[in-house]
Amino acid sequence: MKKYQEMTKAELLQEKQQLEAEYKKIKEIGLQLNMARGKPSSEQLDLSMDLLNVLTKDDILKAEDGTDCRNYGIMDGIEEAKELMAEVVGCKKENVIVYGNSSLNIMYDQVARAEIFGICGNTPWSKLDKVKFLCPVPGYDRHFKITQTFGIEMINIPMTSEGPDMDLVEKYVNNDERVKGIWCVPKYSNPQGVVYSDETVRRFANLKPAAKDFRIFWDNAYAVHHLYEDNQAEILNILDECAKAGNPDMVYQFCSTSKVTFPGAGIAALSSSEENLKDIKSKLTVQTIGHDKINQLRHVKYFKNIDGIKAHMKKQADIIRPKFEMLIDMLNEEIKPLGIGNWVDPVGGYFVCFESLEGCAKEIIGKCKEAGVTMTGAGAPFPYGKDEKDSTIRIAPTYPSMDELKKATEVFITCTKLVSVNKCLE
Numbered sequence: 209m210k211k212y213q214e215m216t217k218a219e220l221l222q223e224k225q226q227l228e229a230e231y232k233k234i235k236e237i238g239l240q241l242n243m244a245r246g247k248p249s250s251e252q253l254d255l256s257m258d259l260l261n262v263l264t265k266d267d268i269l270k271a272e273d274g275t276d277c278r279n280y281g282i283m284d285g286i287e288e289a290k291e292l293m294a295e296v297v298g299c300k301k302e303n304v305i306v307y308g309n310s311s312l313n314i315m316y317d318q319v320a321r322a323e324i325f326g327i328c329g330n331t332p333w334s335k336l337d338k339v340k341f342l343c344p345v346p347g348y349d350r351h352f353k354i355t356q357t358f359g360i361e362m363i364n365i366p367m368t369s370e371g372p373d374m375d376l377v378e379k380y381v382n383n384d385e386r387v388k389g390i391w392c393v394p395k396y397s398n399p400q401g402v403v404y405s406d407e408t409v410r411r412f413a414n415l416k417p418a419a420k421d422f423r424i425f426w427d428n429a430y431a432v433h434h435l436y437e438d439n440q441a442e443i444l445n446i447l448d449e450c451a452k453a454g455n456p457d458m459v460y461q462f463c464s465t466s467k468v469t470f471p472g473a474g475i476a477a478l479s480s481s482e483e484n485l486k487d488i489k490s491k492l493t494v495q496t497i498g499h500d501k502i503n504q505l506r507h508v509k510y511f512k513n514i515d516g517i518k519a520h521m522k523k524q525a526d527i528i529r530p531k532f533e534m535l536i537d538m539l540n541e542e543i544k545p546l547g548i549g550n551w552v553d554p555v556g557g558y559f560v561c562f563e564s565l566e567g568c569a570k571e572i573i574g575k576c577k578e579a580g581v582t583m584t585g586a587g588a589p590f591p592y593g594k595d596e597k598d599s600t601i602r603i604a605p606t607y608p609s610m611d612e613l614k615k616a617t618e619v620f621i622t623c624t625k626l627v628s629v630n631k632c633l634e
């Protein structure tokens with residue numbers, strides 16, 4: 209197979225004609241498939257059904273310290289749930305608050321609180337002329353939506369294979385006191401699957417922020433979401449590194465069991481320094497008398513400890529790994545030799561991030577849609593939905609069945625070829 213860039217005009221035209229015929233046939237089938245949803249499949253959800261049976265009405269629903277989990281109280285989570293979530297991210301349970309069912313909700317709250325009340329006695333962000341956030345790109349669209357909603361100016365920071373470009377991060381954070389935060393997904397990032405290197409984590413911990421209330425929003429959403437038994441990423445513990453560097457209060461870490469048990473019905477946690485927790489609790493106590501302790505207890509009884517979670521996640525990996533591998537194999541076979549796309553083979557997380565030729569992503573996604581395959585919207589992984597190069601496409605292979613995924617990938621491949629061939633003919 210020849211790269212499109214090396215083909216003559218006549219060869220490209222011939223290829224185009226063939227692809228157009230193929231595309232027409234696909235459209236006639238009337239498919240209805242979806243590769244946009246970063247959700248577990250129902251087969252994965254089935255793995256957690258026994259979670260619903262670990263508590264029965266004969267249980268007294270008492271936490272270890274005797275708390276009756278059926279009743280009000282314990283605003284920051286039962287001790288054993290703190291312990292479990294601390295193990296997930298590798299911190300001390302004293303640094304954890306266990307919330308309700310969503311980590312995104314905690315992130316929103318953190319930004320809202322900073323806006324309304326200020327962080328640890330600092331000026332509320334809403335009273336400042338300008339507040340800026342650094343946004344490693346491509347990234348998680350819902351992070352960017354939070355900062356956009358509060359009118360925070362977002363600055364793109366390119367990702368490298370080791371994490372965000374730290375020269376740029378240091379330049380902004382250390383020199384501009386209007387820069388108040390950065391969104392990070394340090395392990396198996398959404399959407400690229402990048403794992404932050406030790407050097408990146410240390411450089412984060414050693415930042416010298418111009419703003420006293422600068423915080424790293426460390427969203428460790430995929431802490432236990434490995435695809436392989438023998439190739440599992442470990443990242444340095446950001447709370448420890450920040451403490452060692454004399455910046456104990458610089459980070460809020462988030463995690464949840466959304467993609468471990470049931471999205472929307474798991475448990476979520478924040479971990480941070482003693483000072484930050486004190487600041488947060490002073491407001492949280494007004495917001496709630498306590499979260500769902502029955503669900504916290506249920507998760508602890510079901511998993512017991514981190515080993516229980518690891519064993520469970522191995523079963524999840526056994527379901528989704530073949531999907532990732534099939535997708536990557538098909539791309540390797542059909543796209544790589546033509547020189548019309550790049551991606552990094554992920555070893556964890558939920559996505560494959562496809563980089564098309566510049567100026568092609570929107571059209572590829574549009575053509576897929578026309579042929580009945582829904583992809584994540586073009587530009588979604590960027591602040592304000594703006595992908596300057598129009599080349600990033602997030603592929604989510606977990607939700608469809610193998611058969612559906614195969615068909616959807618075939619459509620994606622045809623559309624990518626067709627749009628790329630037209631690009632090379634321009």
Ligand code: PLP
Pocket residue numbers: 246309310311312313348393398427429463464465466471472476
């Ligand atoms: N953070 C990241 C990076 C995600 O990809 C997702 C879901 O896709 C979430 C957070 C959502 O987490 P939760 O369900 O705990 O709100």
